Amino acid sequence: MSATFLAEVSLAADPRLIRGVRLLISSLAADRGLSMDEIEDLKLAVQEACVNRLALGLAQDRLRIEISDDQNTLVIAVSGDRPGPGNEDEEAALGLSLAEALVDGVWTEDVGGTERVVLRKSLPPPPVGPAS
């Protein structure tokens, strides 16, 4: 079964704009039934993924965030506009370590020559309606 597209955002590579991504994540996550604590953790994990791309120099002009629902798992892919490998940045690695502790899965993958960070967060099961 293919993933359900939810949103795609393309931003200038400006750290001040990541705040808007956090607001979008917060809204989508609340709509999908995550708790307040889970939403805070997810917002921070996405923040760290975005900062990672900027810090490594992999998003010099644009930062792209794609959000989908893959079999009741929220999947968020964050990429820039430059191929890897990026700059050395100890704090960027620390930020991804933090993200790993906050969601159910974090990894990097190469798609068409561009490395992206992917986050996975399991969603609560959808409510079961009354039997007809």
Next chain:
Amino acid sequence: MKRLTIETRTDGDVSVLSLRGELDVATAPQFKDALLPLAEAGGLIAVSLETLEFLDSRGIGVLVAATRAARKAGGDVAIAIPSRAQRHSIEVLKLDTFLTLRDDEAQAVAALTGGTR
């Protein structure tokens, strides 16, 4: 509207910095400019995050750098951090044993002035 507001005052020998808003990659330089000179001068500094809405790893990095600088110069930093989520981030990075964390500003000031630590 400013993303991060920093209010500075003194409580006896302690400089108290109260942060309101968001401490993240975009505002961390502003916080660093306010905090690091006090730390490098060896001051006793309480940082209150009681009205902070968001904290990322770059903000935590400034807290670590300032604590290190203050201790090297004979001072110290204590942080009032009541938010479970924000404290959890610091614990995940295993920095909770290095940073002095307290639940509120009064406890942070006490940690610097010979109270509980």
